Amino acid sequence: xxxxxxxxxxxxxxxxxxxxxxxxxxxxxxVYSGQSFTRIHLTVRELYxxxxxxxxxxxxxxxxxxxxxxxxxxxTLQRYGASDSLGTLVALSLVRELGPVVAGLLFASRAGSxxxxxxxxxxxxxxxxxxxxxxxxxxxxxxxxRFWGGVxxxxxxxxxxxAMGVFGGWLIGVVVIGVDDGAFWAQMQDxxxxxxxxxxxxxxxxxxxxxxxxxxxFEGYDCVPTAEGVSRAITRTVVSSALxxxxxxxxxxxxxxxx
Amino acid sequence: xxxxxxxxxxxxxxxxGIAALFFLALKVGSISGSDIRSPYTLSARFDNIGxxxxxxxxxxxxxxxxxxxxxxxxxxxxQAEVVFTVDSRYKFPTDTFANILTSGLLGxxxxxLDPGGEEKTLAPGDVIRKTQSAVVLEKLISQFxxxxxxxxxxxxxx
Numbered sequence: 001x002x003x004x005x006x007x008x009x010x011x012x013x014x015x016x017x018x019x020x021x022x023x024x025x026x027x028x029x030x031v032y033s034g035q036s037f038t039r040i041h042l043t044v045r046e047l048y049x050x051x052x053x054x055x056x057x058x059x060x061x062x063x064x065x066x067x068x069x070x071x072x073x074x075x076t077l078q079r080y081g082a083s084d085s086l087g088t089l090v091a092l093s094l095v096r097e098l099g100p101v102v103a104g105l106l107f108a109s110r111a112g113s114x115x116x117x118x119x120x121x122x123x124x125x126x127x128x129x130x131x132x133x134x135x136x137x138x139x140x141x142x143x144x145x146r147f148w149g150g151v152x153x154x155x156x157x158x159x160x161x162x163a164m165g166v167f168g169g170w171l172i173g174v175v176v177i178g179v180d181d182g183a184f185w186a187q188m189q190d191x192x193x194x195x196x197x198x199x200x201x202x203x204x205x206x207x208x209x210x211x212x213x214x215x216x217x218f219e220g221y222d223c224v225p226t227a228e229g230v231s232r233a234i235t236r237t238v239v240s241s242a243l244x245x246x247x248x249x250x251x252x253x254x255x256x257x258x259x
Numbered sequence: 260x261x262x263x264x265x266x267x268x269x270x271x272x273x274x275x276g277i278a279a280l281f282f283l284a285l286k287v288g289s290i291s292g293s294d295i296r297s298p299y300t301l302s303a304r305f306d307n308i309g310x311x312x313x314x315x316x317x318x319x320x321x322x323x324x325x326x327x328x329x330x331x332x333x334x335x336x337x338q339a340e341v342v343f344t345v346d347s348r349y350k351f352p353t354d355t356f357a358n359i360l361t362s363g364l365l366g367x368x369x370x371x372l373d374p375g376g377e378e379k380t381l382a383p384g385d386v387i388r389k390t391q392s393a394v395v396l397e398k399l400i401s402q403f404x405x406x407x408x409x410x411x412x413x414x415x416x417x
Binding site: 044045047048051052055091095153155156157159160162163164166185188189192193194197198201202 | 265266268269271272273275276277279280282283284286287288
């Protein structure tokens with residue numbers, strides 16, 4: 001009994017401790033960003049690894065999500081004789097919710113876990129300490145480029161996901177089922193507002209980018225420097241990124257779309 | 260520092276992302292509001308506005324000419340006052356008729372204007388006097404029911 005209470009207390013204190021360390025870490029990244037931007041090729045390299053390498057999974061998943069939305073949406077809408085609104089349904093659900101959220105989840109498991117593994121392994125092999133010895137700040141050299149690489153690529157990936165999804169919905173709706181092409185696009189353009197829908201979706205994806213990138217670099221930097229510790233850190237990255245994305249999505253949706 | 264193929268790929272990636280954003284902005288969601296140039300405001304009073312909302316379209320002969328900018332309740336006349344902005348390219352006669360219409364059976368409600376025959380045109384800030392309220396389905400049905408009931412009654416004895 002006492003042991004259980006003690007463990008619970010340790011868990012809570014550890015959590016608060018970690019949260020505080022994370023906030024300080026975020027501040028440090030921002031402070032050292034200027035230094036790391038003087039060597040922009042480091043950030044470009046991370047943009048390649050987290051952005052370009054995630055391109056395939058994002059595009060293919062976006063296409064499939066769009067195809068499914070097209071099929072399911074048509075199935076329901078045609079009962080009410082509103083199958084012309086298929087474009088609206090596909091575009092709004094992708095631009096507002098599915099684009100940022102699903103792209104964020106995929107990005108966390110594709111790129112976030114890789115960043116954690118990389119930084120964690122650097123810590124295990126004491127490369128971070130060696131850098132510190134040579135008066136090279138590991139945060140400026142290793143962490144900040146990875147953070148900014150994730151922050152920049154996330155909104156671009158979410159936009160690509162949404163665009164691909166709309167294309168998938170069009171493919172099923174117009175090409176396969178035979179919804180009128182003009183009605184599909186016209187109703188979509190009528191209902192989707194640039195500021196209200198598209199811009200809010202982009203803001204969401206930017207916030208998810210910051211959250212996922214911060215969690216990924218933090219878990220890598222904070223991991224226990226053993227093989228088991230690195231594997232645990234990777235798991236935590238994926239789990240807490242997913243939770244953070246879904247929770248933040250709820251909070252932002254309740255602010256943005258109150259109708 | 261020399262150029263690498265990695266830079267090329269990152270460039271392709273960023274260009275694709277920005278192209279996707281433009282696609283979403285222009286093709287999926289038309290950037291609305293920009294097509295209404297140097298707008299002026301008019302207003303109209305209705306007994307009932309139904310489900311009209313702010314930013315609802317204002318149409319003449321089916322063409323979008325403006326948007327509803329404000330809806331408020333006039334406590335002295337017990338009416339709803341709808342303020343809307345119209346593109347300054349379009350002028351309307353003073354006896355223009357304002358209706359609240361519905362696009363399609365289940366579509367959104369919009370403000371429809373029917374221009375009259377007067378020579379003088381409405382100036383910015385003017386109020387349209389001739390209006391027709393939104394059709395409220397419940398009232399329509401109850402009217403229909405009363406008419407039916409009246410028909411069914413036996414003729415009063417003489």
